[in-house]
Amino acid sequence: MKTCCYIERFATHDALTADPKKLVPDPMLRRRMSRVVKMGVLTALECLQGERIDAIVTATGFGCLADSEKFLRNLLERDEELLTPTPFIQSTFNTIGAQVAFLCGCRGSNTTFTHRGRSFESALLEASMLLAEGSARRVLVGAADERTPSQHRVMERMGLWRGREDGEGATFLLLSRVPSSESRACLTAIDFPDEPLDKEQIAVRYVADRVLCDDYALTGCYPTASARTLVHGIEALGGSVRRVAVCNSYLDNRPSIIVVACP
Amino acid sequence: MEQIIRELKEQIVEALNLEEISPEEIDAEAPLFGDGLGLDSIDALEIILILEKNYGIRLENTAEAKPHFYSVKSLAEYIVANRQK
Amino acid sequence: MRIAVVGIGIISAAGMGIAQTLESLRAGRSGIVPEPSHLATRHRLPVGEVARSNAELSEALGVTGTNSRTALLGMTAAAEALADAGGSRSNTALVSATSVGGMDLTECFFEEFGADDRRGRLRLAAHHDCADSTLAIARYCGVDGFTTTLSTACSSAANALMTAVRLLRHGIADRVIAGGADALCRFTLNGFRSLQILDPAPCRPFDALRAGLNLGEGAAYLVLERADEATKMPYCCLAGFANANDAYHQTASSPEGEGDYLAMRWALERAGVMPEEVDYVNAHGTGTPNNDLAEGIALRRLFGERMPLFSSTKAITGHTLAAAGAVEAVFAALMLRHGEIYPNLRFAKPDSRTKLCPVTRYRRQPLCNVLSNSFGFGGNCASLLFTRAE
Numbered sequence: 131m132k133t134c135c136y137i138e139r140f141a142t143h144d145a146l147t148a149d150p151k152k153l154v155p156d157p158m159l160r161r162r163m164s165r166v167v168k169m170g171v172l173t174a175l176e177c178l179q180g181e182r183i184d185a186i187v188t189a190t191g192f193g194c195l196a197d198s199e200k201f202l203r204n205l206l207e208r209d210e211e212l213l214t215p216t217p218f219i220q221s222t223f224n225t226i227g228a229q230v231a232f233l234c235g236c237r238g239s240n241t242t243f244t245h246r247g248r249s250f251e252s253a254l255l256e257a258s259m260l261l262a263e264g265s266a267r268r269v270l271v272g273a274a275d276e277r278t279p280s281q282h283r284v285m286e287r288m289g290l291w292r293g294r295e296d297g298e299g300a301t302f303l304l305l306s307r308v309p310s311s312e313s314r315a316c317l318t319a320i321d322f323p324d325e326p327l328d329k330e331q332i333a334v335r336y337v338a339d340r341v342l343c344d345d346y347a348l349t350g351c352y353p354t355a356s357a358r359t360l361v362h363g364i365e366a367l368g369g370s371v372r373r374v375a376v377c378n379s380y381l382d383n384r385p386s387i388i389v390v391a392c393p
Numbered sequence: 394m395e396q397i398i399r400e401l402k403e404q405i406v407e408a409l410n411l412e413e414i415s416p417e418e419i420d421a422e423a424p425l426f427g428d429g430l431g432l433d434s435i436d437a438l439e440i441i442l443i444l445e446k447n448y449g450i451r452l453e454n455t456a457e458a459k460p461h462f463y464s465v466k467s468l469a470e471y472i473v474a475n476r477q478k
Numbered sequence: 479m480r481i482a483v484v485g486i487g488i489i490s491a492a493g494m495g496i497a498q499t500l501e502s503l504r505a506g507r508s509g510i511v512p513e514p515s516h517l518a519t520r521h522r523l524p525v526g527e528v529a530r531s532n533a534e535l536s537e538a539l540g541v542t543g544t545n546s547r548t549a550l551l552g553m554t555a556a557a558e559a560l561a562d563a564g565g566s567r568s569n570t571a572l573v574s575a576t577s578v579g580g581m582d583l584t585e586c587f588f589e590e591f592g593a594d595d596r597r598g599r600l601r602l603a604a605h606h607d608c609a610d611s612t613l614a615i616a617r618y619c620g621v622d623g624f625t626t627t628l629s630t631a632c633s634s635a636a637n638a639l640m641t642a643v644r645l646l647r648h649g650i651a652d653r654v655i656a657g658g659a660d661a662l663c664r665f666t667l668n669g670f671r672s673l674q675i676l677d678p679a680p681c682r683p684f685d686a687l688r689a690g691l692n693l694g695e696g697a698a699y700l701v702l703e704r705a706d707e708a709t710k711m712p713y714c715c716l717a718g719f720a721n722a723n724d725a726y727h728q729t730a731s732s733p734e735g736e737g738d739y740l741a742m743r744w745a746l747e748r749a750g751v752m753p754e755e756v757d758y759v760n761a762h763g764t765g766t767p768n769n770d771l772a773e774g775i776a777l778r779r780l781f782g783e784r785m786p787l788f789s790s791t792k793a794i795t796g797h798t799l800a801a802a803g804a805v806e807a808v809f810a811a812l813m814l815r816h817g818e819i820y821p822n823l824r825f826a827k828p829d830s831r832t833k834l835c836p837v838t839r840y841r842r843q844p845l846c847n848v849l850s851n852s853f854g855f856g857g858n859c860a861s862l863l864f865t866r867a868e
Contacts, residue, residue: 131650158431161410162728186723192607193629198665202588205668210520212446214408215438218669219728219855222577223608223629228856231723237740239721240858241637245627246609252626259644283595284603322624353607434730438674455674 133258133320136306136313136393140361141177143169143274143300148176154233162216163229164196169300170226170274171233177270177302178234184266185239188227189253189273191246191353191380196278197221226274238266247380248322249273250357251388255320261307272302273354290381297350301357313393315364318373321387327377336389338375340366353380360388367392397469404447405465408439421465429464437462444468449477480705481643482712482867485563486808487555487657490696490795491526495558500812503820504840508794510680510692517662521671524680526694526796527662541618544601546580547695549611551801552659553618555697559655560619563701564710571623571651573642574612574699575634575658577800580605582663611659623651629800631854632762633721634658635698636803636862640719642702652707657699657804666799667693673729681765682824683790684774684836691764694796698804700811705867712867713811714848718749724857730768735776737859738762742780742849745861751847756786756863758819758843760806761836762851763790764797769853774832787843789822789836803852803860810848810864817844 150168153175154160163171170188197217204213222228224242231240239260243252250273257271277298285291305317319336329341342363344351349358356378363374373391402416405425409432423429426437437455440462444450450472452458461471486496491509493499502509513522516531528535528551535550536542539557552574560566583602591598604610612627624645628638635658642656660666670676670693677690705715722744724737731738746753762773770790777785791809798805813819822836850862 131648157411157413161412191609201669202585202665203592205664206585206588206592210664210668212442213668213672214442215435215669215672216410218665218672219435221669222631222855224631224854224856224858225728227630228723228728228858231725231857232727235725237723237725237737240630240723240856241628241641241721242630243626244608244629245612245625246607248609248626255650256641256644259648263644263647280591280595284591284600287596288600288604433727435673435728438672441674 131320133317135258135261135317136309137315137317137364138304138306138310138312139177139314140301140303140364141173142358142361143173146172146176162220164194164220166194166196166274166276167220167225167229171229173300174230174270174272174302175233177304183236183268183270185260185269186227186231186236187253187257187269187271188242189249189354190223190242190244191249191275192281193223193244194221194225195276195281199278199280247353247378247382248386250354251320251386254388257305258317258320261305267307269305270302271305272300273357274300275352275354277352294346294351297352297355299350299352299358301361309393315367315390316393318391319389323385323387326383327385332375332377332387336375336387338373338389339371340374341377342374343377344379355380363390394469394473397472398465401465401469404443408443409436419465423464425462425464448472450475479647481646481702481716482705482708483700483714483716483811484703484708484710484712485559485701486713486811487558487562488698488805488808489528489551489554490798490805491528491694492795502794506821506823506840508680508823510796514662519664519667521667523676523678524692525662526692528695545614546605546611547582547661548576548579548659549614551661551695551697552611552615555657556615556619556655556699559699559701566620567653567709569623569652570621571645571654572612572616572621572625573628573638573654573656574615575628575638575800576608576611576660577629577631577634578660578663578666579608580610581665582661585664619655621655630858631856632799632802633852633854633858633860634800634803636852636860637721639700639716639803639807639862640721643716643719646702646704654702655699656702657697658801659697660695660799660801662693662695675766677765680824681793683763683765683793683822684770684829684834685825686827686829688765688767688770690766692796694798696795696798696801696805698801698808700804700807714814714864714867716862717865718745718751718863720744720748720861722859724859726857729855731772735772737857738773738776738853739779741859741861742776742851745849745863749863751863753781754784756847756849757845758786758813758848759788760810760848760850761788761790762853763792765792771829771831773851774829774834777834778832785834787819787837789820791820793823806850807862810850814845814848814864814866818842
């Protein structure tokens with residue numbers, strides 16, 4: 131599906147520069163944040179740089195795993211008695227989106243997609259539809275997933291790490307309906323082809339000068355790693371590279387494609 | 394009483410993840426909620442659990458118990474009067 | 479572009495399927511039972527449990543193998559909705575909402591894995607993520623188009639319906655099956671219990687003495703198409719919707735019900751409907767002191783003294799979490815089609831602060847505009863406006 135909106139800027143958890151205490155000055159707010167929430171919220175705020183937005187769309191493959199596990203373990207160990215509510219509350223999939231809305235006072239549309247390897251692509255599609263229909267002028271869209279020892283172990287037993295490095299991360303992008311002098315890229319398509327495609331087929335189909343497939347050695351393997359790969363794609367734009375296709379096939383033989391072009 | 398106040402401050406800091414506050418920094422007489430320490434309704438539930446787990450106090454009517462949740466000191470007094478363990 | 483509801487399907491404590499559900503709603507029969515019989519919990523708390531075991535659900539569906547209860551409920555309701563719409567159509571998308579996904583199976587897995595990470599059947603852990611139930615429904619219903627999963631706590635299914643409308647308007651799909659599914663599990667029952675917001679008795683939404691919610695389970699799906707290409711006489715149209723954030727607290731509603739108010743106001747604005755044109759509101763009305771007060775204040779802010787008829791049907795179904803928005807959207811479709819209102823059970827005395835009295839008995843009443851509210855954790859407020867099909 132064709133889209134037309136602009137990526138104004140982005141932030142990734144591995145390149146955070148701002149002091150967490152400056153981004154979230156109230157220690158009473160920081161104290162309940164689990165690692166994935168902290169990672170997501172801080173990355174979102176760094177991307178936002180205090181700018182007003184009309185909507186927030188987040189993505190996560192597994193949600194707040196550590197808090198879910200904490201509550202589940204307590205429940206089983208304490209035989210369903212004397213359970214502390216905090217990890218339950220923090221385990222909801224929309225925790226990051228909700229915290230960001232609270233911190234930046236955004237009362238607009240706030241949605242969370244959690245569809246395995248297509249979580250981020252779903253969020254990006256929703257964001258681009260919000261912009262195209264005029265429901266929003268600026269949308270913050272992003273993804274976060276955390277690695278936990280239990281999840282690593284379960285997926286290891288399933289044989290999913292063979293030839294892959296597991297990982298975690300958060301990436302946020304600020305999308306705008308209209309371009310500005312600061313626009314980094316134009317988002318031109320999000321697509322879900324029905325059949326597996328190799329790099330050459332993708333380059334031809336999406337008229338791309340470069341095709342970036344998941345590189346888990348670079349990003350680590352997690353359901354929303356394609357958000358991080360997209361940033362690599364945006365950074366690759368320039369010179370003779372006018373259009374980049376990012377291909378994500380997380381635990382799936384059918385790819386999802388995101389296409390960005392020079393603005 | 395002093396002993397319980399000290400215990401309680403430590404338990405509150407731990408249960409509520411008040412990582413950046415040390416137990417000594419909490420004023421035993423200052424309000425726990427709102428303007429004082431700034432706790433909220435979820436923290437109230439965590440404190441109810443502290444009472445139940447560590448002192449064997451089961452609150453049947455949380456509305457009636459509200460005044461006892463004003464400060465660390467009022468909580469400590471309530472514990473001294475009602476503790477089962 | 480008008481969006482039509484051409485098929486509906488449901489399974490909840492109110493019954494299996496549309497026909498049984500309609501009977502319960504009209505008779506004002508509560509599906510809340512004193513304690514769960516299928517859920518393996520030690521708590522004896524009233525719940526809106528679907529009166530079928532997983533084995534019975536699987537058999538009725540004709541499926542074998544391991545499936546989460548969420549997936550089984552979802553397949554049942556989605557298949558009914560699709561059949562009601564007249565069978566499959568090409569370029570159909572599925573937007574499904576869930577908050578627990580396969581947590582029921584993860585709980586079983588963790589009983590062994592928790593003590594020894596070499597143990598626990600991997601087959602049980604493989605269904606944990608939210609996408610699993612959506613993919614199972616897509617396979618079962620032969621969905622050939624775009625598929626995704628949404629999770630925004632208790633407003634999830636209402637948000638799924640909004641995304642569905644967008645997919646139709648942007649031409650990404652020609653038909654969308656949208657809704658939600660959530661099974662009862664120990665995780666949520668204990669979670670809400672730890673928040674001390676479960677009523678130990680059957681819930682009493684909007685009553686002055688209300689003391690909390692009852693958890694429910696179920697699934698509901700609606701088949702949406704562009705009205706000018708609708709393959710069937712529609713139940714109603716989904717004319718307006720809005721998703722607003724309270725931006726106040728992770729679990730509590732703001733004292734002035736700001737998010738609730740904005741969601742309703744924006745939904746009406748988008749549909750071009752004035753507050754006085756609303757005939758009925760299906761309230762979120764969980765029965766917790768905090769929710770019903772904030773929602774009541776928001777209703778008063780929007781409607782003032784000209785409050786339309788309203789009720790919370792959660793006293794019949796329990797709070798079905800991520801499915802609630804779709805369960806109640808199906809009720810809205812039935813109310814508009816049949817010209818009737820389903821009652822708010824166990825209401826006796828209004829809250830002195832809002833003085834709101836819901837409809838407490840089944841009544842026949844022609845309706846044009848029905849508003850349906852779903853509010854959730856994280857301040858996530860959603861409102862849908864359904865209008866009578868012309």
